[in-house]
Each structure stands twice: as structure tokens, then as C-alpha cells.
Amino acid sequence: MPGALVRTFSLLLAPLFLCCASGLRNASWKTFEIDYSRDRFLKDGQPFRYISGSIHYSRVPRFYWKDRLLKMKMAGLNAIQTYVPWNFHEPQPGNYQFAEDHDVEYFIQLAHELGLLVILRPGPYICAEWDMGGLPAWLLEKESIILRSSDPDYLAAVDKWLGVILPKMKPLLYQNGGPIITVQVENEYGSYVTCDHNYLRFLLKRFRYHLGDDVVLFTTDGAQEEFLQCGALQGLYTTVDFGTGHNITAAFLMQRKSEPKGPLINSEFYTGWLDHWGEPHSTVKTEKVASSLYDILARGANVNLYMFMGGTNFAYWNGANTPYAAQPTSYDYDAPLSEAGDLTEKYFVLRKVIQKLKTVEAALDILCPSGPIKSLYPLTFIQVKQYFGFVLYRTTLPQDCSSPTPLSSPLNGVHDRAYVSVDGVPQGILERNSVITLNIMGKAGATLDLLVENMGRVNYGKYINDFKGLVSNLTLNSSILTGWTIFPLDTEDAVYSHLGGWDGQDDSYRGKAHSSSNYTLPAFYVGNFSIFSGIPDLPQDTFIQFPGWTKGQVWINGFNLGRYWPARGPQMTLFVPRHILKTSTPNTVIVLELEHAPCDDNDPKLCAVKFVDRPVISAAVTHNRPSKPVSQHSWLGDMW
Numbered sequence: 001m002p003g004a005l006v007r008t009f010s011l012l013l014a015p016l017f018l019c020c021a022s023g024l025r026n027a028s029w030k031t032f033e034i035d036y037s038r039d040r041f042l043k044d045g046q047p048f049r050y051i052s053g054s055i056h057y058s059r060v061p062r063f064y065w066k067d068r069l070l071k072m073k074m075a076g077l078n079a080i081q082t083y084v085p086w087n088f089h090e091p092q093p094g095n096y097q098f099a100e101d102h103d104v105e106y107f108i109q110l111a112h113e114l115g116l117l118v119i120l121r122p123g124p125y126i127c128a129e130w131d132m133g134g135l136p137a138w139l140l141e142k143e144s145i146i147l148r149s150s151d152p153d154y155l156a157a158v159d160k161w162l163g164v165i166l167p168k169m170k171p172l173l174y175q176n177g178g179p180i181i182t183v184q185v186e187n188e189y190g191s192y193v194t195c196d197h198n199y200l201r202f203l204l205k206r207f208r209y210h211l212g213d214d215v216v217l218f219t220t221d222g223a224q225e226e227f228l229q230c231g232a233l234q235g236l237y238t239t240v241d242f243g244t245g246h247n248i249t250a251a252f253l254m255q256r257k258s259e260p261k262g263p264l265i266n267s268e269f270y271t272g273w274l275d276h277w278g279e280p281h282s283t284v285k286t287e288k289v290a291s292s293l294y295d296i297l298a299r300g301a302n303v304n305l306y307m308f309m310g311g312t313n314f315a316y317w318n319g320a321n322t323p324y325a326a327q328p329t330s331y332d333y334d335a336p337l338s339e340a341g342d343l344t345e346k347y348f349v350l351r352k353v354i355q356k357l358k359t360v361e362a363a364l365d366i367l368c369p370s371g372p373i374k375s376l377y378p379l380t381f382i383q384v385k386q387y388f389g390f391v392l393y394r395t396t397l398p399q400d401c402s403s404p405t406p407l408s409s410p411l412n413g414v415h416d417r418a419y420v421s422v423d424g425v426p427q428g429i430l431e432r433n434s435v436i437t438l439n440i441m442g443k444a445g446a447t448l449d450l451l452v453e454n455m456g457r458v459n460y461g462k463y464i465n466d467f468k469g470l471v472s473n474l475t476l477n478s479s480i481l482t483g484w485t486i487f488p489l490d491t492e493d494a495v496y497s498h499l500g501g502w503d504g505q506d507d508s509y510r511g512k513a514h515s516s517s518n519y520t521l522p523a524f525y526v527g528n529f530s531i532f533s534g535i536p537d538l539p540q541d542t543f544i545q546f547p548g549w550t551k552g553q554v555w556i557n558g559f560n561l562g563r564y565w566p567a568r569g570p571q572m573t574l575f576v577p578r579h580i581l582k583t584s585t586p587n588t589v590i591v592l593e594l595e596h597a598p599c600d601d602n603d604p605k606l607c608a609v610k611f612v613d614r615p616v617i618s619a620a621v622t623h624n625r626p627s628k629p630v631s632q633h634s635w636l637g638d639m640w
């Protein structure tokens with residue numbers, strides 16, 4: 001007869017996120033590299049992607065650098081991108097300016113101190129709606145000079161300048177303990193007339209000479225074949241740029257033509273647009289920017305928002321386009337941070353998009369530390385070397401499903417239950433032998449997630465070769481879905497490594513995840529309870545009950561107590577042996593609820609489990625097995 005430990009307690013919702021105290025790492029272990037096998041970056045060996053924003057220190061007074069960088073950090077960005085305008089630093093040949101508003105090293109250090117990584121675009125040409133694209137006007141003293149080519153006079157001036165700026169940047173590289181993760185060579189060179197690959201090769205050599213072999217060097221070009229032909233070069237990682245009007249799939253396919261493997265990168269995703277004197281101010285609608293950004297991020301791509309903070313063309317620094325149209329003094333750009341550094345509506349909306357992606361992703365980083373596996377067709381649990389628990393299958397909707405569209409497993413290949421969502425909106429559950437089709441809705445390009453649960457392998461009869469996961473193809477409106485990203489989830493390690501609580505982590509994420517969470521998505525809930533010490537005979541064996549909970553898995557102090565499913569019955573309580581309970585420290589309960597939790601922000605008391613002194617394993621069942629198999633395939637006949 002178990003002892004009476006009857007106690008209720010509230011569980012705080014805390015999605016699993018974040019990890020790793022990395023600040024104390026030995027600088028000489030710092031690495032930042034491309035993982036070609038898994039299409040991503042690795043930072044200190046860990047999967048990494050950046051969500052960056054452009055800010056040009058030359059367009060913001062030093063007085064405001066910290067303020068603007070902090071606001072970018074608070075938007076959820078993990079990196080910034082900046083140009084280095086050559087003419088700003090060398091206004092006359094050999095006259096270098098690096099003090100005060102020109103102190104680019106201080107600007108980069110400041111970003112570092114605020115925890116932002118830096119993507120550096122040191123030119124020599126930068127475009128940027130900046131006078132002569134950053135090239136010093138004095139280059140034109142040789143009237144016949146061919147800019148951005150192998151013209152020896154141009155190369156000599158460039159070489160001298162690179163010999164000044166790049167050595168200043170070298171100690172600021174990530175590998176050397178600084179924040180600079182990647183460095184761009186030239187800028188949209190493929191859109192220029194010279195198409196001189198020897199010039200690019202010269203730059204590549206000089207960048208390597210000054211910065212070393214370890215830093216990732218890249219190019220950026222418009223996502224069109226003709227641009228990439230002249231802009232891309234072996235040895236420089238090709239990235240593309242495009243704005244909201246662009247077909248994202250087509251743009252990244254263009255990057256793939258140059259870089260069949262490696263991370264997807266949009267180096268300039270336009271949050272707004274440039275202006276000319278005499279033309280109406282350009283704006284880009286917040287909703288369009290938000291939905292494109294979501295699409296880009298949902299594909300796992302890296303992105304830089306150009307501009308996140310535009311600033312001002314002080315003095316004479318504005319550039320011009322042709323047919324001749326000069327740019328005005330304001331470079332506000334309709335960016336999320338206004339020219340004066342104010343937070344706009346766009347800022348808050350984009351912050352929310354970034355937040356949403358980060359929370360989900362951080363949970364996946366912890367649950368799937370080795371990263372996902374890509375496959376055209378679904379792989380089984382065995383094929384991804386996962387034997388128990390859960391695997392997340394992710395792809396994108398290939399078509400608009402604006403009316404309910406059937407998602408099916410025609411061969412009854414969901415083994416055993418799949419919790420289906422589209423862009424984080426729950427759609428329902430597919431279940432082996434009972435629900436093989438489900439209507440879903442969502443836009444083309446939306447993220448389709450199926451969290452597939454292994455409910456236990458067949459242990460009797462001729463079907464004991466029981467493979468788990470998506471063991472056959474899924475169809476959407478009868479077409480086979482392809483292009484899967486598969487995350488084997490290590491729930492035990494994730495639970496174990498979070499037993500000490502979620503201390504030292506960013507509470508701002510926790511708060512937000514709490515208030516915006518949809519309680520009908522699979523989620524982890526964690527709570528503590530204490531057993532007073534000094535009371536004789538405590539702890540005792542007990543039973544845990546789940547009022548209002550639906551179906552899931554529960555751990556106490558890291559001990560996996562098993563599955564609960566009061567919504568189906570007949571078992572309503574799980575046995576809790578006393579040896580796993582502690583009196584010296586609080587006991588931690590972690591609940592993975594797959595369908596629906598009783599939690600409600602307005603009434604936290606509901607978000608609780610209960611310990612009772614008697615088991616309930618014979619409640620009325622609320623679900624009947626289908627009386628006959630739901631599929632016509634005869635091999636299903638004796639599966640029970």
C-alpha cells in the first residue's frame with residue numbers, strides 16, 4: 001500500500017531552448033566554417049545560422065553606435081553586417097582617418113561586447129548608395145583608369161588600401177577571438193561591366209594574404225544567372241541577394257547553381273528601398289517583409305536584413321544612379337530602425353518573426369544536437385539510427401492549400417502517430433491503422449512538421465519486423481511529398497541536461513514563449529515540487545495523475561516514468577517508485593505533452609499534475625478500436 005503523498009503543483013511552461021556556456025572558450029579553439037555535408041555553418045563545431053542586420057557606421061554618429069547596436073541585439077539578431085567605405089577612410093591618397101566617427105575597429109569591438117557577430121564587407125567597391133560606391137574620387141586623377149578591373153594603377157591603389165585596412169581587421173576575426181565570422185570580397189561584381197576574373201583572383205589572393213586561410217570569404221550577387229557568371233569565383237563562397245518581390249525558391253536554386261552544397265544565404269534581404277531626389281519616398285510593406293523573412297528563415301537559410309538601420313548620408317557622402325539621379329541625405333530606407341534610431345512598427349513585427357523561429361530552433365538544437373538529415377523521401381527511425389521516442393519530419397508545402405487539402409499516408413505508413421502542424425499551427429493527428437488522411441491548410445512554402453511517435457514495437461506474430469517513423473511516402477492532394485529534413489530527437493539527453501533548471505538562460509525568451517504559445521502544439525512543461533525533510537517515512541511510493549492533460553511522456557528527476565494517455569484510458573495514473581524522489585532538493589517534473597495541455601495564462605493553477613495515493617488503471621475508455629481495418633490493403637488484416 002503506497003504512502004500518501006498528495007500534492008499539487010504548478011508547472012511553468014518552459015520550452016527547451018538554448019544551451020552551452022561558450023563565453024569562456026579558449027580563443028584558439030574558436031572556429032567558424034562551412035559544413036558542406038549538411039548545408040550549414042559550424043561555429044566552434046556546433047551548427048549555426050545567422051540572422052543579421054545591416055548598419056553602416058559611416059552613416060551613424062559614433063555617439064549613437066551603442067544605442068543602435070543594442071536595439072539590433074534586442075530585435076533578436078545575432079549578427080550585424082557593415083560596409084567599409086574606402087573613401088571615408090582615405091579622403092586623400094595616403095591620408096588615413098580612423099579616429100572618432102571613422103573608428104571602425106571600435107565599432108566592431110562594440111558589437112563584440114554586445115554579443116553580436118560581424119559580417120564584414122570591406123570592398124574595395126561597396127555600392128551602398130555611397131559616393132562612387134566607396135571608391136576614392138582621387139582614383140580618377142588617372143582619367144583613363146578602368147575601375148574594378150586589373151588596371152595596374154587601380155590594383156596598386158587597392159593593394160595599398162587593403163594593406164592598411166585588412167591588417168586592422170585580422171585581430172577582429174572570429175578565429176582570433178573577435179566577432180568577424182565572414183568577409184565579403186568586392187560587391188555585386190557580376191552586375192558590373194568589366195567581368196574580369198583576374199581582378200577577383202587578385203583580391204582573393206590579397207584577402208587570403210592579409211587575413212589567413214581560415215576565414216570564410218564570400219561574394220554577393222543578384223540571384224540571376226548572368227550576375228553569378230561574372231560575380232562568382234572558385235574559392236569565394238557564393239551568396240545571393242533579393243527582396244520581398246522575389247520567388248525565394250528560384251533565388252536559392254540560383255545560389256545552388258554556383259554552390260551545390262553549403263548554407264543558403266541571402267546577404268541583402270531588402271526591408272525597404274533607396275530614394276532619389278525628386279521621386280516619392282520608397283517604402284516596402286511590413287507584412288510583405290515579415291512573410292518573406294519567415295519563409296527564408298523557415299528554409300533554414302542565413303539572412304542579412306538590408307538595412308536594419310539606414311542612417312544618414314552626412315556631408316557629401318550620398319551617391320547617385322544613372323540616368324543621373326542623386327540620392328538624398330536621409331538613408332532611412334524604410335528600415336525597422338528609423339534614421340533617428342526610433343523603433344518602428346516594422347521593428348516590432350520583425351522581432352516577433354525572429355523570436356518565433358529562434359524558440360523553435362533553439363529547442364531543436366538541444367533535442368537534435370547533431371543536426372538534421374536531409375533526404376528526398378522519408379527515412380525510417382532505423383535509417384536515422386533512432387530506436388525509440390520521436391523523430392521530427394519537416395518539409396515545405398509545394399502548393400497553396402488555401403482550402404482543406406488531404407495529407408495522406410496511402411500505404412498506412414505512419415508508425416505510429418504523427419502530430420501535424422503547418423507553420424506552427426496544429427492541423428491534427430495521423431494514426432496508424434485508424435487515421436491515414438487529414439485535411440490541412442497553409443500557404444505554398446509553409447513549413448509542414450510531423451512529429452512522429454514510436455508507440456512501441458509489435459512483439460507477437462509475423463509482423464514483429466516493425467519499422468517506425470514514416471515508413472512510406474506521404475502525399476499532399478495525391479502528389480508525393482519530397483525534400484525532407486529529418487530531426488532524430490534525443491529526449492533523454494535533453495531532459496537530463498536540463499534537470500538543474502533553466503538557470504543562467506535568457507529569461508526574455510521564456511516569458512515570450514509562454515505568452516505566445518499555442519497549447520495545442522507538442523511542448524515540454526517543467527515544474528518543481530519539494531518534499532519536506534524531517535517527516536518520518538517520506539518519501540513514499542505514489543501515483544501521478546494528469547487532470548486535463550491529453551497524451552505524452554513524463555520524467556521525474558530524469559527518470560522516464562512512461563507514457564500517459566488519460567484521454568484514451570483506461571489507465572489514468574502512473575506508478576512513481578519512491579526511490580526516484582528526493583527530500584534534500586526540489587524534485588523536477590518534465591512533461592512532454594503532445595496534444596493539449598490544460599495550461600491557461602489566466603489561470604496558472606490549471607497547469608498542474610497531481611500525486612494520489614491510489615492507482616486508477618481501469619477508467620472507462622473513451623476510444624474504440626476501429627472494428628475493421630481502415631485501409632483496403634489486405635496485409636493489414638491481422639495487424640492487431
Ligand SMILES: *[C@@H]1O[C@H](CO)[C@@H](O)[C@H](O)[C@H]1NC(C)=O
Pocket residue numbers: 026027028029
Ligand atoms: C588554448 O588552447 C591551446 C591549443 O589547444 C593551448 O595550447 C593553450 O594552452 C590553451 N590556452 C589556455 C589559456 O587554456
Ligand SMILES: *[C@@H]1O[C@H](CO)[C@@H](O)[C@H](O)[C@H]1NC(C)=O
Pocket residue numbers: 247248249250253
Ligand atoms: C518559384 O520558383 C520555383 C522554382 O523555379 C517554381 O517551381 C515555382 O512555380 C515558382 N513559384 C511561383 C509562385 O512563381
Ligand SMILES: *[C@@H]1O[C@H](CO)[C@@H](O)[C@H](O)[C@H]1NC(C)=O
Pocket residue numbers: 399400401402403404405477
Ligand atoms: C487537388 O487536385 C485536384 C486534381 O488535380 C484539383 O482539382 C484540386 O484543385 C486540388 N486541390 C487543392 C486544394 O489544391
Ligand SMILES: *[C@@H]1O[C@H](CO)[C@@H](O)[C@H](O)[C@H]1NC(C)=O
Pocket residue numbers: 377378379470471472473480
Ligand atoms: C517514395 O516514392 C519514391 C518514388 O516513387 C520511391 O522511390 C521511394 O522508395 C518511396 N519511399 C518510401 C519510403 O516509400
Ligand SMILES: *[C@@H]1O[C@H](CO)[C@@H](O)[C@H](O)[C@H]1NC(C)=O
Pocket residue numbers: 012014500501502503526527528586588
Ligand atoms: C527547479 O528547481 C531548481 C533548483 O532549485 C531551480 O534551479 C529551477 O530554476 C527550478 N525550475 C523551475 C522551473 O522552477
Ligand SMILES: *[C@@H]1O[C@H](CO)[C@@H](O)[C@H](O)[C@H]1NC(C)=O
Pocket residue numbers: 425426427516517518519520
Ligand atoms: C492555436 O491553434 C488553434 C487551432 O489551430 C487556433 O485556432 C488558435 O488561433 C491558435 N492560438 C494561438 C494563440 O495562436
